[in-house]
Amino acid sequence: MTAVRTVLGDIxxxxxxxxxxxxxxxxxxxxMPGPQLDDPAEATERVAGFRALGGEALAQWTPFGMGRRPAEAVAVSRATGVHVIAATGLHQAVHYDAEVLGRLRRGDGLAAFFTAELTEGMIAGDGPGGARTAARAGMxxxxxxxxxLxxxxxxxxxxxxxxxxATGAPIGVHHEMGTAAVDVLGLLHGELGVPARSVLLGHLNRFPDAGVHxxxxxxxxxxxxDGPSRAHHATDAWLVDSLVALAAAGHTDQLLLGADTTSPGxxxxxxxLLRxxxxxxIHELGSAAAESVFRANPAGALAAPWPVVS
Known part of the structure; x- marks a missing residue:
């Protein structure tokens, strides 16, 4: 069935x-220099604040091996009532020990590892030999x-x-400083056959080239x-203008917004996002467009025709 796969189950x-x-x-x-996101109490407080403003769901794009803490993500979801979509996948090589990457190249291979995290449950901890949890990744x-590349x-x-x-899972992409999105889509969609509507191109506000968008x-x-962000503040001023330009070109139903919180403070x-x-x-595009950006578009982007698991 077509569903959004959350850490508490499909909806x-x-x-x-x-x-x-x-x-x-x-x-x-x-x-990553500086303070990092590793405090379950802080995460719960942050998501509860989002919930108090009307937030109902959050997609955590933290991939395997970067402290995503699936059991704690489950706890945050239960404590706040906010749906949490978790991720499998890998970031750039700089974030991983060579031994971890070597182990992922052996055995059944990386594709099988991703597929198992999507259909059976995510591995706890940051090494491929950890125990498998009941929480499945949804992207x-x-x-x-x-x-x-x-x-x-x-x-x-x-x-x-x-x-x-194998699963229909959506693929979210980190673009370094918002760049190389054309290359990425050419590889995933053009060469590897992933439908474009299953690809979520992230950080595009960091490279506000209207023609590329x-x-x-x-x-x-x-x-x-995503944003705004202290690390990428220089492009914050173009965020709304970029969204308005894409809506004017007829692409309102493809726009997504996220906070992309990467460090405390x-x-x-x-x-x-909501405040x-x-x-x-709403002022620039109207209530219907804002509703699409915050409700309909994420529902479409994060949904997949998941295989039935016996």
Whole structure:
């Protein structure tokens, strides 16, 4: 059936509700400087604040091996009543120990690892030998490089495409500084056969090239904008203008918004989406368009025809 796969189980897309389509409850890596997201109490408080403003769902794009903490994500969802969609997948190679990547290359391979996390349950901890939890991933997270793709990226995306073809799972993409989205879509959709509507292109606000945005939208992918962020504040001023331009070009039904919280205090968080951005979108585009961005579009982007598991 077509459903959104949350950490508490599958739900009908229409039941997803108001959604932060790209965020992180937990996120850690030795390659990331400064404080990191590793506090369950802080995550619960943050999501409860989002819930108090009318938020009903949150997609955590933290992939395997970066402190995603599936058991704690389940606890946050239960404590707040907010649906949480978790991710399998891998980020850039810099975030992983070479031994971990080597183990994922052996055995049944990376595509089988992703598929099992989507259909059987996510591995606890940040190593492939951890215990399998009951919480299943509902999407695959991959990452491009700055203005290009490297061998690690191509390996991960090839595996993600295989896992997509086995399960229908949507694929969310980190674009470094918002770049290389055309290259990524050319690989996933053009070469590997993933339907464009199953690809969620993230961080596009960080590279506010209107022509590139229109090209990606014309191909049929979902376009995910996030922030604001202390780390990427320079492009915050273009966020609403980019959304308005894409809506004017007929792509309202492909727009996604997320807070993309990556560190404590790194931005105003998921509440900003509803407290500040939603009123601005209603003013600029009307209530129906804002409803699409926060409800209908995430429901479509995160839904998949999951295989029946006996």
């Amino acid at each position: 009908e897309p229409a039941a997803l509700g108001v959604c932060d389509a790209h965020d992180h409850l937990f996120l850690t890596s030795p390659a 695959i997270k991959v990452a491009g490089m700055f203005h290009g 490297d061998d690690h990226t191509r390996w991960v995306m090839a595996a993600a495409a295989q896992a997509h073809h 229109r090209e990606l939208a014309a191909a049929g992918a979902y376009l995910a904008f 790194g931005g105003p968080g998921a509440g900003y 500040t951005l939603r009123p601005r979108l």
